[in-house]
Amino acid sequence: MSAAGSIHPRERRLSLLVTVLAFALPVIFVLVPLAIFLVYSFFSVDQGTIVYTPTLGNYVRFFTDPIFLPVFWNTIVLCVSVAVICILLAYPAAYFLTTLKGRWRYALLMLLLVPLLMSYVIKIYAIRSILGLNGFLNKALVALGILQQPSNLFVFNMNAILLTLSLLLIPFAILPIFLSLERIPQTLLRASDDLGASGWQTFLRITLPLSLPGVASAASFVFVLAIGDFLTPQMVGGISGFTFGRILYSQFGTAYNWPFGAALSVALAIVVICAILVGERFGRNRGTSI
Amino acid sequence: MNQNTDLLTLRSVSKSYGTVPVLHDIDLSIKDGEFLTVLGPSGSGKTTVLRLIGGLEPLTAGEIRLDGQDISRMPINKRPFNTVFQDYALFPHMTVSGNVGYGLSVRHMKRKEITRRVAEALELVQLGRFADRFPAQLSGGQRQRVALARALICQPRLILLDEPLAALDLELRRQMQEFLKSIQREIKTTFLFVTHDQEEAIGMADRICVMQAGHIRQLGTPHDLYYKPNCEFVARFFGENNLVPGKLGPAQGEQRSIETALGRLVCSISDQPHLKAAPDGASAFAAFRPEALHMADATDSGNSFSGTIADLAFAGSSTVATITTGGDAAQRLRLRMPSRIDGSVLKSGETVSLCFAPHEGHLVLA
Numbered sequence: 001m002s003a004a005g006s007i008h009p010r011e012r013r014l015s016l017l018v019t020v021l022a023f024a025l026p027v028i029f030v031l032v033p034l035a036i037f038l039v040y041s042f043f044s045v046d047q048g049t050i051v052y053t054p055t056l057g058n059y060v061r062f063f064t065d066p067i068f069l070p071v072f073w074n075t076i077v078l079c080v081s082v083a084v085i086c087i088l089l090a091y092p093a094a095y096f097l098t099t100l101k102g103r104w105r106y107a108l109l110m111l112l113l114v115p116l117l118m119s120y121v122i123k124i125y126a127i128r129s130i131l132g133l134n135g136f137l138n139k140a141l142v143a144l145g146i147l148q149q150p151s152n153l154f155v156f157n158m159n160a161i162l163l164t165l166s167l168l169l170i171p172f173a174i175l176p177i178f179l180s181l182e183r184i185p186q187t188l189l190r191a192s193d194d195l196g197a198s199g200w201q202t203f204l205r206i207t208l209p210l211s212l213p214g215v216a217s218a219a220s221f222v223f224v225l226a227i228g229d230f231l232t233p234q235m236v237g238g239i240s241g242f243t244f245g246r247i248l249y250s251q252f253g254t255a256y257n258w259p260f261g262a263a264l265s266v267a268l269a270i271v272v273i274c275a276i277l278v279g280e281r282f283g284r285n286r287g288t289s290i
Numbered sequence: 291m292n293q294n295t296d297l298l299t300l301r302s303v304s305k306s307y308g309t310v311p312v313l314h315d316i317d318l319s320i321k322d323g324e325f326l327t328v329l330g331p332s333g334s335g336k337t338t339v340l341r342l343i344g345g346l347e348p349l350t351a352g353e354i355r356l357d358g359q360d361i362s363r364m365p366i367n368k369r370p371f372n373t374v375f376q377d378y379a380l381f382p383h384m385t386v387s388g389n390v391g392y393g394l395s396v397r398h399m400k401r402k403e404i405t406r407r408v409a410e411a412l413e414l415v416q417l418g419r420f421a422d423r424f425p426a427q428l429s430g431g432q433r434q435r436v437a438l439a440r441a442l443i444c445q446p447r448l449i450l451l452d453e454p455l456a457a458l459d460l461e462l463r464r465q466m467q468e469f470l471k472s473i474q475r476e477i478k479t480t481f482l483f484v485t486h487d488q489e490e491a492i493g494m495a496d497r498i499c500v501m502q503a504g505h506i507r508q509l510g511t512p513h514d515l516y517y518k519p520n521c522e523f524v525a526r527f528f529g530e531n532n533l534v535p536g537k538l539g540p541a542q543g544e545q546r547s548i549e550t551a552l553g554r555l556v557c558s559i560s561d562q563p564h565l566k567a568a569p570d571g572a573s574a575f576a577a578f579r580p581e582a583l584h585m586a587d588a589t590d591s592g593n594s595f596s597g598t599i600a601d602l603a604f605a606g607s608s609t610v611a612t613i614t615t616g617g618d619a620a621q622r623l624r625l626r627m628p629s630r631i632d633g634s635v636l637k638s639g640e641t642v643s644l645c646f647a648p649h650e651g652h653l654v655l656a
Contacts, residue, residue: 190346191379193366195393195444205396209383 034269041263050259058263068247068264075244076271078162079226083173083219085166090173090218095207097174098181109178113171120168124235127164131155131236156238164236165226172225173218180214181207213283220279224272244268297322297480298343298448303352305338312338314504316352320448320482325474327483327491330501331527336484337452339501343482344450345369356447372441373450377457378433380425386436387412387421393444411439414473431462438470442477451483455490467493488528492516500524516579518562518652525577525654532583532623533575535656541566545648548576552595552615557651565653573656578646580610580626585636586645594645597623599638604629611636613644 042054062068093112097105115123130136131154138150154160184207192202230245237243248268251261298320305313313335320326330336341347343354345366353362361369372393380389391408412418415435425433434454441449451470455463471494474481485491491498492512499509500523508515508524519525525533536550544560555576559565568574576593586594597613600622611625625644636642 185377185379187375187377187379188381190366191373191375191381192392192396194344194346194371194373195396195440196367197392197396198367201396205392206381 037262037265037269040259041266043259043262045257045259048256058260061260062263062267071242071247072244072267074158075227078158078243079165079223081162082165082169082226083222085162086170086173086222087177087215087219089166090170090177091215093170094174094178094181094214097178109174112174115168116171120231121235123168124164124232127167128155128160128236131160131163155236157240158237160236160238161233161241161243164232165229168232169222169225172221176217176221177211177214180211180217184210216279216282220275220283223275223279227268227272227275295322296320297356299355299358300339300343301353301355303339303342303354304350305335305342305347306350312504313342313350316504316506318499318506318509320480321497323478323480324496325471325481325483325494327485327495327498328501329485329488329491329498329528331486333503334501335504336486336501340373340450340452340482340484343448344371344373346373370444370447371450372444372446373452374434374437374441374454376452376454378425378437378454380433380436380440382425385422385424386417386428389425389436390439390443392440407443411443414442414476415439430458431466434458434466435469438473442473442479446479448480448482451481453485454483455485455487463490470494492529500528502527519577519654520562520564522575522654522656525575530580530624530626531577532580533577533654534621534623535573535575538568538570538572538574538653540570546653548574548653550576551621552576552593555593555651556648557653558649559653562653565655568655575654575656576651577654578651580624581608582646582650583623583625583644584627584646586643592645592647593651594643596641596643598641599636602636602638613642 040050041058042056044051044053044055044057097109097112100108128135132138133150133152133155135155137154138147141147142150154163188206188210189202192206193199197205228245230243230249233241233243233246234249237246244264245268248261248264251257251264255261296319300316300318303313303316303318304311316335316339318339328336328339338347342349345364349362353360355361356370381392384392387405387408390411391404394404394407408421409418412421415438417432417435417439420428420432420436425436428436437454438449454470455466458466467490470481470483483491483494495512497509497511498515500507500515502523508520510518515524515528519528519531522533525531534550534552534555536548536555539547539549539554541559544558545556546559546565547554547556557576557578586592595615597615599611600614601612603610603612607629608626609629611627613623613625615621615623623644
């Protein structure tokens, strides 16, 4: 960059181009597709072809048909549960990481994040074989005498989706929690000790509150990823594990009803946006960080 | 509160980080109710002393005694000391009153009692109006006072201050120095104040402990350190000084002569037995402050010699002259005198006769 007041015309044109691109790319690749979806949700389908007359029919069907709302609600509950499980498992792991010194800390963090590099489908297959009737989980439980015989409880139902999604998404919870824990200045913890707090008091009153922003982002991350997933329920959910994602998928695939699928997507998008806003609200440091 | 009893004693305390020693065999006694400043350049180990006392780090060797009891292994949260950290370390998610009350609430004190004492403490540091603010909404000086209130509300036996004024600008620093001193007098608690700024140390301390390279070089009142430094480091570090090297001559009562390039100089050795005991011919410095040096007139019978004025610098209330003295071993000296409205009586390039009185000079062994 040259000094102010002597900007070369070509440089100015370049910076204008960069500015335009910075705004145009998100508009073209994010906002326009979303808008197209929104528009499609007001159309309808007649014998396999889309009728381009505006109607609220899709939304009426979503709210009145007894199938959709319960599945919608159950899916939200499922994904909230996944988020809670992920947080409960990820927090201790992330906390443990921050207690490690130097090189070990990042080596172990990388190890925990390695699953992100693997194919999603392969991971689901792997987890399904662990949960299956002859899988590791059943064998372990029988060997430990907790079960008399292998159980069908862990695969091809809602439990299976819950367990699989939790396992798959834990890395996404560990990272933001780890970062927020790592950002807490050590002197704050020493100051708390110095003022007479026990280790547990310091954790509850300093560490935990200061790491909540990370927890909030982790929870909204996991929730959003879980609710948008249709592959996992498809592969481990069987017949009883029916989620909103699968319904959505079937509208675009089997049923070939794009307008109705678009309307369902809009409903899902509203939930996702709410989750992100809630995460953002609590993810901020309340404007009080130094 | 008795100024003459020892509150805290460090006995042969050493500290190493891995194989790197940072403190060598430190012995130090802190008196009850005093304002003790630990002064030293960076890397002298002064902050380590504070961290060891506060319990932020374990000792490598030696022991720390409080009222005669060994507390070397007492965990940090059980020690009756509180620290004011260099960067204040205020809890960002708590209000001012939450921060100040923290030490009481972790001790499960009743809420009403906490509220009352927080209000008292905030009144003491003149922050009553800011109770509901968050630290991010305060200025540097205000945060500093919150940190102080947070430390003193627990009524510790000793308050440890780790360069708390370093981040403040000059004017605010002066105000805070006076403020700290007045608070210390008011609550009569022992303060251990760590700084690298010798002006700050002179202005605030009852006693100063000068440290260098992990050793205590001298411990005494600011007056003692200024007029009776016991080594070259203290003589140079603590205030401006003129040091002229030479060989010791014989002692005569409370005075002793030294042979230097400026001729034979006579300096005071009162209350400094190690100077009386030093052998004749030992290497030493004659040391005298710039304000002790003045123009010789006919009546002066002190140490006199001639020099050439190399430079004159006006510094407000005083004027500082840089003087070169002749001879093989050229020496640069400083002379400080009160400024006059009609200009200095001295002129650059002039050769003058200079003098300092024997009782205003002191000796330092090399």
